[in-house]
Structures are given as C-alpha cells and as structure tokens.
Amino acid sequence: MRALISVSLLLSFVLTTALWSAELKVPPQVTAGNAFSISGAGSGQGTFYLIGPAESIKRQVDLANDIQIQSEEVEHVGRYTAITCGGDQCSSGHFYVHAAAPDRLGLIVHPSRVPVSNPNAISAVVFVFDDFHNLVLVPQSVKLTVTPTAGSSISESRNTQNGVTWVRLNSAPKGGPAKIEAAIGKASEIRVVQQVASDACNLQMKSSWMSGKLVIETNPVRDCTGNFVPDGTIVSFTKTDADGKTTVDVPLKKGIAKVEMPVSGQAHITVASGVVTGNELNVSGGR
Amino acid sequence: MIRPAWYVRKMTNTIHNPIRRFARITATTCLALCLASLPRVSADTSLPTVELNAEKMGPRQIEDLTSKSIPRDYAFAWLSMAQALDTNRKDLLGGYFTGLAKENLVQKIADQQKTGIHLKYEDHGHKLEGLFYSPAGDAMQLRDQAALEIQILDGDKVIQTEQVTLHFIVLMTPGADRWLVRDLETIPEGKP
Amino acid sequence: MKRLLAIGIFIITVVLVGISWFTSGGLARQRMYSAQTPEEAVRLMVSQVQAHNWDAAYSRLANRGEVDKAAFVRDLAGSNGSLLTYANLESFDVWGLHQTNQDAIFRAKLHYSTAVGPLETFRDLKVEHDGNTWKVFWPTTRLPKLAPQVIPVNYLRWDVINRGAQDDWGVQNVDNPQVRIISMNALQRPDSVVLVGEIVNEDTIPAYVNVSATLLGPDGNEVAQEGSFDKISHTLLPKQVSPYRIDFPGMRMDKIKSVRMDAKAMLIAASADPVIEVGQQHIETDALNKKVLRGQLVNQSGQIVNIPHVIASYYDGNGKVIWVSDGYVDQELLPQIPVSFGLDVPDDVAKNVQNYHVVVNYYENNNS
Structure with missing residues (x-):
C-alpha cells in the first residue's frame, strides 16, 4: 500500500512538473519595435505575463486566441519571458529582441583641446544605436571624416565590432578647430576639436627703461611650429638684485607678457613659462 | 549507542x-x-562573485585600479538591481546605474508597481570578459556570463522559477568615484 | 528699631557690592586703568581692543595727536574685507623688552581666530610714563594714498559653458584641464610625514586643482589618505606652477612602502587679473631668532585684493623641493601699495635652502 502511494506521488510530481514547464510557442528572435503574436496556449480566460529588460506586463487574455504583442512592448533589446497561466497551469517561453536598423550614433571625441603636432592625440569612438537607443551589435560600416582647419577632408570607413568602432588621429601642425564627423545611413554626428599651440618655444625677453623703472617684455610668444601661445598663459619673471628676489607671474596679453620692476644695483633677470625657460638678462639699476 | x-x-x-x-x-x-x-530565491544581500578577464581588451590597457574597481562595482550593480527589482525601490538604482540601463530598470519597476509582478534573483556569479576599453578611458564594453536563478512572482504567488546562464553585453562608464553600468543587454548564447 | 534694621541692611548691601566688585576684578581694573606699570598700560589698551571698546583703547594712547582714531581701528580690526575683518582677538601675551623709569618697550603677541584658522601677530609698543600713569605710543601708520588715476586693464577672463545635465551621453563636452605633478618629495618631520612638490597647469585654460595622496603600507593596503587643502594655489592659469603640501599627522615613514598621488583638475571660470608682484624676497632671522622668508606684495592691478595668501616652495642645491610653507596676510592689497609678508621656515630646512619660489593666491569678497 505504501509503495503504491509512493509511486502515485512520483507520477503526480512528474506530471505537474511537465505541465508547469510547458513551452509557450514564441518566435526565437524579434526585431525591436516590431509587433508580433504568440499562438494560443489553451482554452478559456487566462493571464498573460511579459517580462522584458524594461517591461513587466500583465493582462487578461483568451488563451484560445493568439496573443498580440504591440510594437512598443518590445522596443528594448534583450531576453523576454512570456508566460500564460490558466487555472493552475502556466506555460512559458523565451525570446530575444535584437536591435533594429542603425539610426543614431554616439560619437565620443577626446580631447576637446589638443596641442598641435601631437601624434595619436585625438581619439574618436563611435557607438551605433537603433531608433530605440539599443546598441546595434551586428557589424556596421561607419564613415569617419576629418576636416582640418586648412586643407581638404579625409574620409575612412570602419566596421563596428559589438556596436563600437574607434580611430586615433594626429593633431595638425596648425592651430584651429578640426571637425570630426561619423555617419551611417542618414545618421551623422559632428564634433569639433580645438587644436591649440603647444608649449612656448624660444622664449625671449628684452628690457628698456621708463621713468626710472625697468620695463621687461617678451617677444610675441609662439610654440615651435609658429602658433601663438594663447593669451592668459602665465609667464614668470624673476629678478635678483641687492633688494633680494622678485617674482611676477604675468599673463600673456596680445601674445606678449610685460612687467615693470624697480632695480637696485646689478640685477639678474630670468623668464619662464611652465617648465620652459627663456633667455636671461643682466642689467644695472639706479638710472 | x-x-x-x-x-x-x-x-x-x-x-x-x-x-x-x-x-x-x-x-x-x-x-x-x-x-x-522548491522556490528558494530571496533578495540576497551578499555581493555576487565577479571574475574579470581583461587580457584581450583594448585598445587601452586596463589600469590596476580599474581592474579592481570594475568587478567590485559590477557586483554592487547586480546586488542593487536584485534588491530594487525585489522591493520595487527605484532609489536603489542610482548608485551603480546610469543612462539607458537605469531608465530601463526604472521603467520595469514602475510596471511592476502597476501589475504586482516582481522578480527575485539569486546570483551565482559572473564571468566578465573585457571587449573594448576606449582610448580615453571613458567607456568599457564587457561580456558577462551570469549564472542566475530567477523567480517571477505575481503578488506572493510564484509563477515561474528558472535556473539559467545568461549572457550580457555591458557598457560601463566612469562616474565620480566608481564605474557605472550604462547599458545592460541580454544576448543569445554565443553572440556576438 | 526699624531705623536700625534699615541701616544694617544698607551696610550689608554696601559690603556685598564691595566684595563682588573686588572679586570681579574691579580692583585690578582700577589699578590697570590707572596703569601703574608699563605692562598694565599695554594690557589695558589691548584688553579694550579685545572688547572692541575702541574709544577706551584710543584714550590709552600717548600719541593721540599723531594717530587718527579711524587709522588705529583699521590697524587692529582690518578694512576692505581683509582677513582681520573676519577675525576675533581671542587672547594676547605681553612681555617687556626694555624698561626704564620713564619709558619702556613691550611686545604684544595677539592671538586672532580668523575665517582661515588661528593668526598670530606681534606688536612692539613703546610705553611712556606720563604723570602718574603709563601710556602707549601707537606706531603711526600713514596709509599711503595713490594718486587718482586710471589703471588700464585688458580684461582677460575665461567663462565656461558645460554640457547640460539632461544631454545625452556621448554629446561633446569640454574636457577638464590637463595638469601634471612635476615634483614630489616625501619628508619625515618630527610628528608627521609631509609630501611637498609642485604642480603645473599644462593646458590653455584655467584649472581648479587639488592634489591628494594615499600612503600605501608594505602589504599594499591603504594606510592614510589626505589632501592639500589650502596648502596649494587652487586656481592655476595656463602654465602656472603652484607648490603643494600634504600633511599626514602622526605618520611614520617606515610604515610606508609607496605613495599614490592624485591630481584632480576642473574647469573654472577665472580672470587673469590681478597680477601680484612678490618683491624683496629674502630669508632672515627674526626677533624671535627664527628663520623667516620675508618679502612684499604689490598689487599691480586696480582692484583691491581682500585676503592674500602666500605659498612658497623651497629648493635645495639640486633644485629639489624640500619644504613648502604658507601664510595669510592680514592686510588687504590696495592697488600699487606694498604690503609685507613673512613665512616661517623650519631651522633644519632653512640651512639647506638654496632657492625659493613664491606664489600668491587670493580671496575676494565675491569670488575666489
């Protein structure tokens, strides 16, 4: 008798498990934003559940009829679980939604400012998305175009891998903005990189006397490729004389740094900008 | 005896x-x-294990600190997601999710609050493989193989429990003091 | 009987009032008011300053005819938003340097609490015997006046428009400035480990910088973390160099295997003015026999600099940074008017100093 009960229990468990995990017939793959239907999974009224990456949908359905899935219910790529429950029995199925056609681009360009004549200094990373901001993982060809300040554009096509492609670029020897454009189909994005002067090169100062004070000013400060160093860049003047040491940090204005200093006796003057040093002057004071 | x-x-x-x-x-x-x-999934409060393999990742070489913070922050992201989906608390997502990943989860929790459905995850660990680390260090793409037990509940009634191994494509970007999950997409096994 | 009781109550009241006057220091005040000694004269004058009782303090001066009361108050309470206007005289010490029957010189050490921390100033005051009391000679400080003029400033300023918080990820933003730590030196001080060095803004835009450091133990674990706080010039214009110093109190060098430095830079709206000249820099030994880097600041622009902050890095013969010290100047910088400053240099450092570099950070009432 006990054996009979045990076998019955085993059978009922197997049956229940089989019914519980009954497979719902769902399409294996769906494109994001495309409506479709799931075949009816029984009879009578039941509850339909759809669990997706951004969805938790529940509605009453007639299990005998097809269940309509609206386009807006499958806009996000990923794994979806569809479940129908009628009475105590539930059926479930899984399907994957993949991205629609490429429609948007994410273009990340670094840095936004770059010193001139710097190899591989600019990087551009392109992410390809569909209309619903899903990353398009199927390889796509992206056209990258660089338009320098002077000269003609240069274009190149790159294939994405896992929805991403990237490129490294040299900065031009001339300062000014460079445009970087990524395009796929109708979608395009443009970024601008400011190419700025590099460190000061051949920093030179000269001195003159005005109303008993020594006036020191630099020549127009340029980098090694001849670009003007931007205004506001600090130039440090240091004077050492009988009174001790005097330092003044002066910003470049109109390309020149200028300072007035009193001098007593023999004075030694140096100039620097950041880690770049310039010429030195020896002057006699007391004029 | x-x-x-x-x-x-x-x-x-x-x-x-x-x-x-x-x-x-x-x-x-x-x-x-x-x-x-029998269902034994609960909103676990312990961090899931995350292993990172960044050997094939490029073009940027991963930094020592980043190679430590990525698995740590990804584990915290999964823990906070499991807790948020179990308790319908959107506020738990802010710490480790941003952008589309956060928007999707917020939408999902809003749906859960309307329908009474909620999810419980038991996390058995993740194997992360680095795919792409941008030259400027501002984006990292990874593939995750996650062993999970997922329970779908309607109110208190369990309507499905499954033990699965899922594959994700993850996009993480640096925040002020941690890496944030910006995109989390489940992909079929073996793809891409 | 009633009359007797009233008289008794009156006598008791008078006695009690007398006792309370005595115990509350009335006698001492009376003695000080009459200033029987030069020290009492100085103490009385400074205590009136402490109580902001400017009339009483001013009345204690021997040279009232020469000192304008407004200048006296300005000297002790600050003006034009200078550091002293955000300060409170907490306490003071007075001691004699020289004394005869007719005059004396006393030194007053004034302890202020200010918005940026404690501040100590010294005043050497001459005291003179005047009749049956002593009075203080306040050093006359004639505020130099600049002739009315127009100082042309080619106003150079950077403003920043950042990406909005709601903009999509991947939309272009303006990058943070590039800064670089150009030197770092770890020193064992008697009670702490100190990191000193310099940082440069390598970019073409201003940067708001902060340097922090993490000490790592022999096992690679973090032992301590600190930031440079105000021992750095936070706003760096393009190519500007600032010293920095990070203190780890109670730390020992033998507990540290390595140091992880972190320089953070943010975009900041900034102005290239004012330009401040740091002149007559020299190291000398002061009256307390301590080494001090002295110099004077000259504000070359036309606007007032409210609170100047001087930071100096000191180099040894190899050009290595061996110390960084800083200090706030309690006076504002008026256009073209030199203001002196002094920075303490530890004796063991001073003997190795071959060169130094001084930068001036400043705080203004509206922005910093």
Whole structure:
C-alpha cells in the first residue's frame, strides 16, 4: 500500500512538473519595435505575463486566441519571458529582441583641446544605436571624416565590432578647430576639436627703461611650429638684485607678457613659462 | 549507542521487504528532488562573485585600479538591481546605474508597481570578459556570463522559477568615484 | 528699631557690592586703568581692543595727536574685507623688552581666530610714563594714498559653458584641464610625514586643482589618505606652477612602502587679473631668532585684493623641493601699495635652502 502511494506521488510530481514547464510557442528572435503574436496556449480566460529588460506586463487574455504583442512592448533589446497561466497551469517561453536598423550614433571625441603636432592625440569612438537607443551589435560600416582647419577632408570607413568602432588621429601642425564627423545611413554626428599651440618655444625677453623703472617684455610668444601661445598663459619673471628676489607671474596679453620692476644695483633677470625657460638678462639699476 | 526498540523493528522490516525498500528509496529521492526544486530565491544581500578577464581588451590597457574597481562595482550593480527589482525601490538604482540601463530598470519597476509582478534573483556569479576599453578611458564594453536563478512572482504567488546562464553585453562608464553600468543587454548564447 | 534694621541692611548691601566688585576684578581694573606699570598700560589698551571698546583703547594712547582714531581701528580690526575683518582677538601675551623709569618697550603677541584658522601677530609698543600713569605710543601708520588715476586693464577672463545635465551621453563636452605633478618629495618631520612638490597647469585654460595622496603600507593596503587643502594655489592659469603640501599627522615613514598621488583638475571660470608682484624676497632671522622668508606684495592691478595668501616652495642645491610653507596676510592689497609678508621656515630646512619660489593666491569678497 505504501509503495503504491509512493509511486502515485512520483507520477503526480512528474506530471505537474511537465505541465508547469510547458513551452509557450514564441518566435526565437524579434526585431525591436516590431509587433508580433504568440499562438494560443489553451482554452478559456487566462493571464498573460511579459517580462522584458524594461517591461513587466500583465493582462487578461483568451488563451484560445493568439496573443498580440504591440510594437512598443518590445522596443528594448534583450531576453523576454512570456508566460500564460490558466487555472493552475502556466506555460512559458523565451525570446530575444535584437536591435533594429542603425539610426543614431554616439560619437565620443577626446580631447576637446589638443596641442598641435601631437601624434595619436585625438581619439574618436563611435557607438551605433537603433531608433530605440539599443546598441546595434551586428557589424556596421561607419564613415569617419576629418576636416582640418586648412586643407581638404579625409574620409575612412570602419566596421563596428559589438556596436563600437574607434580611430586615433594626429593633431595638425596648425592651430584651429578640426571637425570630426561619423555617419551611417542618414545618421551623422559632428564634433569639433580645438587644436591649440603647444608649449612656448624660444622664449625671449628684452628690457628698456621708463621713468626710472625697468620695463621687461617678451617677444610675441609662439610654440615651435609658429602658433601663438594663447593669451592668459602665465609667464614668470624673476629678478635678483641687492633688494633680494622678485617674482611676477604675468599673463600673456596680445601674445606678449610685460612687467615693470624697480632695480637696485646689478640685477639678474630670468623668464619662464611652465617648465620652459627663456633667455636671461643682466642689467644695472639706479638710472 | 543505545537505540529504541522500534528502530530495530523498522530496520528489520525494510531489509526484509525489497519492494517496499525500492518504493521508499524512490519516494525519498522524489521528495528530495521536490524540495530541491522548491522556490528558494530571496533578495540576497551578499555581493555576487565577479571574475574579470581583461587580457584581450583594448585598445587601452586596463589600469590596476580599474581592474579592481570594475568587478567590485559590477557586483554592487547586480546586488542593487536584485534588491530594487525585489522591493520595487527605484532609489536603489542610482548608485551603480546610469543612462539607458537605469531608465530601463526604472521603467520595469514602475510596471511592476502597476501589475504586482516582481522578480527575485539569486546570483551565482559572473564571468566578465573585457571587449573594448576606449582610448580615453571613458567607456568599457564587457561580456558577462551570469549564472542566475530567477523567480517571477505575481503578488506572493510564484509563477515561474528558472535556473539559467545568461549572457550580457555591458557598457560601463566612469562616474565620480566608481564605474557605472550604462547599458545592460541580454544576448543569445554565443553572440556576438 | 526699624531705623536700625534699615541701616544694617544698607551696610550689608554696601559690603556685598564691595566684595563682588573686588572679586570681579574691579580692583585690578582700577589699578590697570590707572596703569601703574608699563605692562598694565599695554594690557589695558589691548584688553579694550579685545572688547572692541575702541574709544577706551584710543584714550590709552600717548600719541593721540599723531594717530587718527579711524587709522588705529583699521590697524587692529582690518578694512576692505581683509582677513582681520573676519577675525576675533581671542587672547594676547605681553612681555617687556626694555624698561626704564620713564619709558619702556613691550611686545604684544595677539592671538586672532580668523575665517582661515588661528593668526598670530606681534606688536612692539613703546610705553611712556606720563604723570602718574603709563601710556602707549601707537606706531603711526600713514596709509599711503595713490594718486587718482586710471589703471588700464585688458580684461582677460575665461567663462565656461558645460554640457547640460539632461544631454545625452556621448554629446561633446569640454574636457577638464590637463595638469601634471612635476615634483614630489616625501619628508619625515618630527610628528608627521609631509609630501611637498609642485604642480603645473599644462593646458590653455584655467584649472581648479587639488592634489591628494594615499600612503600605501608594505602589504599594499591603504594606510592614510589626505589632501592639500589650502596648502596649494587652487586656481592655476595656463602654465602656472603652484607648490603643494600634504600633511599626514602622526605618520611614520617606515610604515610606508609607496605613495599614490592624485591630481584632480576642473574647469573654472577665472580672470587673469590681478597680477601680484612678490618683491624683496629674502630669508632672515627674526626677533624671535627664527628663520623667516620675508618679502612684499604689490598689487599691480586696480582692484583691491581682500585676503592674500602666500605659498612658497623651497629648493635645495639640486633644485629639489624640500619644504613648502604658507601664510595669510592680514592686510588687504590696495592697488600699487606694498604690503609685507613673512613665512616661517623650519631651522633644519632653512640651512639647506638654496632657492625659493613664491606664489600668491587670493580671496575676494565675491569670488575666489
């Protein structure tokens, strides 16, 4: 008798498990934003559940009829679980939604400012998305175009891998903005990189006397490729004389740094900008 | 060890009745299987294990600190997601999710609040493989193989429990003091 | 009987009032008011300053005819948003340097609590015997006046428009400035480990910088983390160099295997003015026999600099940074008017100093 009960229990468990995990017939793959239907999974009224990456949908359905899935219910790529429950029995199925056609681009360009004549200094990373901001993982060809300040554009096509492609670029020897454009189909994005002067090169100062004070000013400060160093860049003047040491940090204005200093006796003057040093002057004071 | 009399009797019965013994063993096995398959998923508060393999990742070489913070922050992201989906608390997502990943989860929790559905995750660990680390260090793409037990509940009623190995494409970007999950997409096995 | 009781109550009241006057220091005040000694004269004057009782303090001066009361108050309470206007005289010490029957010189050490921490100033005051009391000579400080003029400033300023918080990820933003730590030196001080060095803004835009450091133990674990706080010039214009110093109190060098430096830079709206000249820099030994880097600041622009902050890095013969010290100047910088400063240099450092570099950070009432 006990054996009979045990076998019955085993059978009922197997049956229940089989019914519980009954497979719902769902399409294996769906494109994001495309409506479709799931075949009816029984009879009578039941509850339909759809669990997706951004969805938790529940509605009453007639299990005998097809269940309509609206386009807006499958806009996000990923794994979806569809479940129908009628009475105590539930059926479930899984399907994957993949991205629609490429429609948007994410273009990340670094840095936004770059010193001139710097190899591989600019990087551009392109992410390809569909209309619903899903990353398009199927390889796509992206056209990258660089338009320098002077000269003609240069274009190149790159294939994405896992929805991403990237490129490294040299900065031009001339300062000014460079445009970087990524395009796929109708979608395009443009970024601008400011190419700025590099460190000061051949920093030179000269001195003159005005109303008993020594006036020191630099020549127009340029980098090694001849670009003007931007205004506001600090130039440090240091004077050492009988009174001790005097330092003044002066910003470049109109390309020149200028300072007035009193001098007593023999004075030694140096100039620097950041880690770049310039010429030195020896002057006699007391004029 | 002193045993009671009924114990000796019971043992004797079992040994001397092979059909009963078979039925008993079968029933015990079934019971054990049933118990094993019973829902036991709960909103675990311990961090899931995350292993990172960044050997093939490029073009930027991963920094020592980043190679430590990525698995740590990804584990915290999964922990906070599991807790948020179990308790319908959107505020738990802010710490480790941003952008589309956060928007999707916020939408999902809003749906859960409307429908009464909620999810419980038991996280058995993640194997992360680095795919892409941008030259400027501002984006990292990874593939995750996650072993999960997912339970779908409608109110208090369990409507499905499954043990699965899922594959994700993850996009992480640096925040002020941690890496944030910006995109989390489940992909079919073997892809891309 | 009633009359007797009233008289008794009156006498008791008078006695009690007398006792309370005595115990509350009335006698001492009376003695000080009459300033029987030069020290009492100085103490009385400074205690009136402490109580902001400017009339009483001013009345204690021997040279009232020469000192304008407004200048006296300005000297002690600050003006034009200078550090002293955000300060409170907490306490003071007075001791004599020289004394005769007719005059004396006393030194007053004034302890202020200010918005940027404690501040100590010294005043050497001459005291003179005047009749039956002593009075203080306040050093006359004539505020130099600049002739009315127009100081042309080619106003150079950077403003920043950042990406909005709601903009999509991947939309272009303006990058943070590039800064670089150009030197770092770890020193064992008697009670702490100190990191000193310099940082440069390598970019073409201003940067708001902060340097922090993490000490790592022999097992690679973090032992301590600290930031440079105000021992750095936070706003760096393009190519500007600032010293920095990070203190780890109670730390020992033998507990540290390595140091992880972190320089953070943010975009900041900034102005290239004012330009401040740091002149007459020299190291000398002061009256307390301590080494001090002295110099004077000259504000070359036309606007007032409210609170100047001087930071100096000191180099040894190899050009290595061996110390960084800083200090706030309690006076504002008026256009073209030199203001002196002094920074303490530890004796063991001073003997190795071959060169130094001084930068001036400043705080203004509206922005910093």
